[in-house]
Amino acid sequence: MRIAIDPGHWSPGEPGAVGHGGTTEAAITMAVSKLIEQKLVDLGHIVTLTHFGEPDDYDANDLWPRVQRAIEWGADCFVSIHCNGADSMQAHGFETFCLRGGDDSLQNRVHDSVIASMSITDRGKKQAGFAVLKGPFPSVLIELDFITNPVVEGQLIDPAYQQQFADAIAAGIVG
Numbered sequence: 001m002r003i004a005i006d007p008g009h010w011s012p013g014e015p016g017a018v019g020h021g022g023t024t025e026a027a028i029t030m031a032v033s034k035l036i037e038q039k040l041v042d043l044g045h046i047v048t049l050t051h052f053g054e055p056d057d058y059d060a061n062d063l064w065p066r067v068q069r070a071i072e073w074g075a076d077c078f079v080s081i082h083c084n085g086a087d088s089m090q091a092h093g094f095e096t097f098c099l100r101g102g103d104d105s106l107q108n109r110v111h112d113s114v115i116a117s118m119s120i121t122d123r124g125k126k127q128a129g130f131a132v133l134k135g136p137f138p139s140v141l142i143e144l145d146f147i148t149n150p151v152v153e154g155q156l157i158d159p160a161y162q163q164q165f166a167d168a169i170a171a172g173i174v175g
């Protein structure tokens with residue numbers, strides 16, 4: 001399978017949500033995306049990232065060019081990685097989005113895999129109209145957990161915890 005992984009946001013241009021300890025969403029999404037890529041390659045799949053967080057990668061600031069790159073590359077599916085943010089420092093949990101009214105097969109596999117293998121609050125399978133979900137292939141946007149929760153922020157920067165997420169997400173992708 002040809003799998004496009006989209007590391008949500010990008011540093012330094014648009015870092016996304018920021019934890020109270022200063023961790024950026026972009027740093028976590030890139031780290032976890034690279035771990036997912038490695039896991040999928042180990043499993044024999046072909047993987048691309050939609051961007052590499054390079055300062056001259058101007059298109060990374062826009063969402064549709066990421067999908068366009070995946071289309072031109074010939075992706076069979078598209079997985080966008082994000083961390084959530086909230087005003088409440090207590091907010092926590094895992095959630096996924098598919099396109100409203102769209103194909104939810106990839107969402108179901110990834111969501112169920114993470115919930116089955118990690119001890120994390122299930123905030124549910126949701127639908128939205130995000131641009132990155134509008135490609136012509138099964139797509140899912142994953143909110144790993146809330147980077148604005150200090151306890152969660154400590155988990156998200158732990159490479160072993162990132163690996164747990166990557167393994168569970170990769171297992172769901174390949175189903």
Ligand SMILES: [Zn+2]
Pocket residue numbers: 008009016017025082083
């Ligand atoms: Zn995000």
